Amino acid sequence: MSTADTDTMYQEIILDHYRYPHHKGLRDPYDVEVHHTNPTCGDEVTLRVQVLAGLVKDVSYDGQGCSISQASTSVMTDLLIGKPLAQALSTHEAFLALMQSRGTLEPDENVLEDGIAFAGVSKYPARVKCALLGWMAWKDATAQAVAQTKEAS
Amino acid sequence: MTAFDVEAVRKDFPVLSREVHGHPLVYLDSASSSQKPRQVLEAERIFVEEHYANVHRGVHTLSQEATDGYEAARSTVAAFLGARHEEIVFTKNATEAFNLVAYALGNPGSPVRLGPGDEIAVTEMEHHSNLVPWQMLAERTGATLRWLGLTDDGRLDLSDLDEVVNERTKLFAFTHVSNLLGTENPVDVLVARAKQVGALTFVDGVQSVPHQAVNVPSLGVDFFAFTGHKMLAPSGVGVLWGRDLNALPPFMGGGSMIEVVQMSGSTYAAAPERFEAGTPVISQAVGLAAACDYLTALGMDAIKDHETALTAQLLDGIRALDGVSVLGPDTTELRGSAVSFVVDGVHPHDVGQSLDDLGIAVRVGHHCAAPVCRRFGVPATARASSYLYNNAADIDALLEGIVKVQAFWGVR
Numbered sequence: 001m002s003t004a005d006t007d008t009m010y011q012e013i014i015l016d017h018y019r020y021p022h023h024k025g026l027r028d029p030y031d032v033e034v035h036h037t038n039p040t041c042g043d044e045v046t047l048r049v050q051v052l053a054g055l056v057k058d059v060s061y062d063g064q065g066c067s068i069s070q071a072s073t074s075v076m077t078d079l080l081i082g083k084p085l086a087q088a089l090s091t092h093e094a095f096l097a098l099m100q101s102r103g104t105l106e107p108d109e110n111v112l113e114d115g116i117a118f119a120g121v122s123k124y125p126a127r128v129k130c131a132l133l134g135w136m137a138w139k140d141a142t143a144q145a146v147a148q149t150k151e152a153s
Numbered sequence: 154m155t156a157f158d159v160e161a162v163r164k165d166f167p168v169l170s171r172e173v174h175g176h177p178l179v180y181l182d183s184a185s186s187s188q189k190p191r192q193v194l195e196a197e198r199i200f201v202e203e204h205y206a207n208v209h210r211g212v213h214t215l216s217q218e219a220t221d222g223y224e225a226a227r228s229t230v231a232a233f234l235g236a237r238h239e240e241i242v243f244t245k246n247a248t249e250a251f252n253l254v255a256y257a258l259g260n261p262g263s264p265v266r267l268g269p270g271d272e273i274a275v276t277e278m279e280h281h282s283n284l285v286p287w288q289m290l291a292e293r294t295g296a297t298l299r300w301l302g303l304t305d306d307g308r309l310d311l312s313d314l315d316e317v318v319n320e321r322t323k324l325f326a327f328t329h330v331s332n333l334l335g336t337e338n339p340v341d342v343l344v345a346r347a348k349q350v351g352a353l354t355f356v357d358g359v360q361s362v363p364h365q366a367v368n369v370p371s372l373g374v375d376f377f378a379f380t381g382h383k384m385l386a387p388s389g390v391g392v393l394w395g396r397d398l399n400a401l402p403p404f405m406g407g408g409s410m411i412e413v414v415q416m417s418g419s420t421y422a423a424a425p426e427r428f429e430a431g432t433p434v435i436s437q438a439v440g441l442a443a444a445c446d447y448l449t450a451l452g453m454d455a456i457k458d459h460e461t462a463l464t465a466q467l468l469d470g471i472r473a474l475d476g477v478s479v480l481g482p483d484t485t486e487l488r489g490s491a492v493s494f495v496v497d498g499v500h501p502h503d504v505g506q507s508l509d510d511l512g513i514a515v516r517v518g519h520h521c522a523a524p525v526c527r528r529f530g531v532p533a534t535a536r537a538s539s540y541l542y543n544n545a546a547d548i549d550a551l552l553e554g555i556v557k558v559q560a561f562w563g564v565r
Contacts, residue, residue, distance in 0.1 A: 009506065010561075041502055041518040042532040064532050066502035130502065 008120035009127070010067070017071035017114065022078050027060035031145040036137040038129050043069045047137040051145045056080045056088045059138060068118075068127050073134025075114045080138065085146075095135055099128050157455040159544045165190035165447075166542050176512025179550045184332055184360060184491040184538030185516045186382050189444075193385055196443030197436050207432055209409055223435055226442035227425070230392060233445040234377075235368035242393040242428040243438050247359045248282040250378035250393035251326075253404045253428060254355060255286040258324070259293055262402035265323045265353060269295035274318045274325040274352070276301040276309055277528055280332050281521040283357040287326055296323070303528050307334040307481035314346050322352040329361035330489040333522040333536065334481030335464075337361070337488055344373045359383060360489055363540070364460055366453035369394050381437065385444035390437035398424030405430040448541075456541045460490040463539045463548055467492050470552040476564060477555055480529050493520070493534040496555060498564035501533040507558045508535075513551055 030048035043065030103123035107116040206215035355376040363384030382388035407430035505517035559565035
């Protein structure tokens with residue numbers, strides 16, 4: 001099983017994050033918890049965010065799914081936890097753009113770090129949703145958390 | 154009778170000679186949609202190139218030829234099922250057939266009146282298309298939806314059949330053969346109970362009609378549905394069979410389904426036209442008839458025997474592998490050819506992707522039967538489903554592929 005295609009999609013970085021996910025497990029405290037699913041395949045993620053003073057204080061998650069969805073969520077937590085919210089949102093934009101590029105975008109390692117390993121996945125439209133599951137959950141939860149803060153102030 | 158010659162059959166399906174990722178295509182996703190033989194494409198092409206016009210609308214020659222072709226297709230489909238011409242309604246797919254009946258039963262003039270206290274019965278192994286329309290009907294009418302559960306080996310749990318299908322049950326809808334588990338259900342037992350309590354019955358024949366001889370009227374059911382694209386026909390055409398369709402009010406209104414139309418109201422045509430509002434699927438119906446002819450020429454019993462041999466080969470092969478298990482019946486007894494399996498330690502999506510790299514097409518996911526996955530505690534499965542054009546080499550390739558998948562993912 002060493003065809004070029006497999007090597008492109010299943011990068012060692014992805015397999016490592018899948019086998020040994022970072023920041024996994026739901027943690028307290030948190031502002032918002034969301035549950036997102038991929039209805040075509042049954043993958044799911046429960047994700048919590050804590051946003052404090054304009055910082056992504058914590059992102060914790062639990063879920064089940066394929067290697068792509070699990071590894072992508074793990075990579076995401078590495079990229080976003082501790083970052084200023086504005087930077088986290090632009091990282092989100094960069095990952096989204098990469099995944100929607102159908103393999104045509106050269107990812108910026110300075111921005112996406114381990115996330116560049118998913119460039120190959122973008123060539124497989126059926127798997128792009130897997131890669132975006134955790135990212136979309138984070139965006140949703142963060143939007144809710146920001147809205148809560150605005151209401152409170 | 155000549156023996157079933159799978160290699161001759163394969164020559165009728167041009168796609169089977171292509172390669173995927175440098176490997177010969179091994180197509181094991183026919184329960185999702187089948188490939189099409191040249192004969193079906195040719196029949197549709199000739200119809201469109203030489204005889205096409207709208208049907209039931211004109212006096213010109215092409216209009217008459219198209220109408221004749223369309224109605225001849227209906228007769229061919231009827232004969233394929235052992236049914237009568239006027240019992241066959243062309244829909245766009247089986248899903249539309251289920252919804253058609255689900256809505257018609259709630260319309261004025263329905264033979265049953267559903268309301269609070271009434272019940273609709275289904276099973277836990279239904280495809281979403283034979284589940285969600287009934288959930289929606291229950292929501293609209295206040296009726297209660299109940300269901301038969303499953304045993305650990307993927308059969309219907311009949312121990313509470315009399316409880317689930319009871320005097321309050323107005324309709325009992327169930328699948329003939331499960332698309333996820335492969336289980337063939339005992340239609341006679343289920344129909345007998347429904348008749349005892351006076352409930353209408355609706356059987357989902359989507360996974361049975363393409364693969365085995367089905368004489369629909371002799372099943373004793375009231376409604377039966379299947380789709381063309383899983384039985385060598387083009388997508389876009391399905392069939393609703395009804396024992397007494399004239400007892401059912403219409404679902405969709407429009408052209409073709411009427412008798413007299415006045416501004417103050419309309420009367421409706423007899424079945425089947427009553428249920429074919431608007432311009433129907435025309436050339437696809439002709440393609441479906443050609444598919445029926447193709448299958449009939451080979452013989453449904455011969456096709457069933459061929460598939461059973463492949464299913465046995467696959468079940469035996471999986472049993473011999475460590476770390477791979479089958480969801481559903483482990484033998485070919487009362488079983489179709491769809492085989493769902495789980496590879497320990499590898500998510501079904503990754504199994505499917507890795508098999509695709511070897512040119513092997515299987516379906517992954519919940520197969521539009523999410524409650525079955527939930528029942529067996531898995532998020533999804535991989536499913537291999539063979540058809541008349543698969544051969545023993547395809548099954549061998551899959552079994553070898555699964556071993557390679559295990560090696561790649563480091564679980565063996």
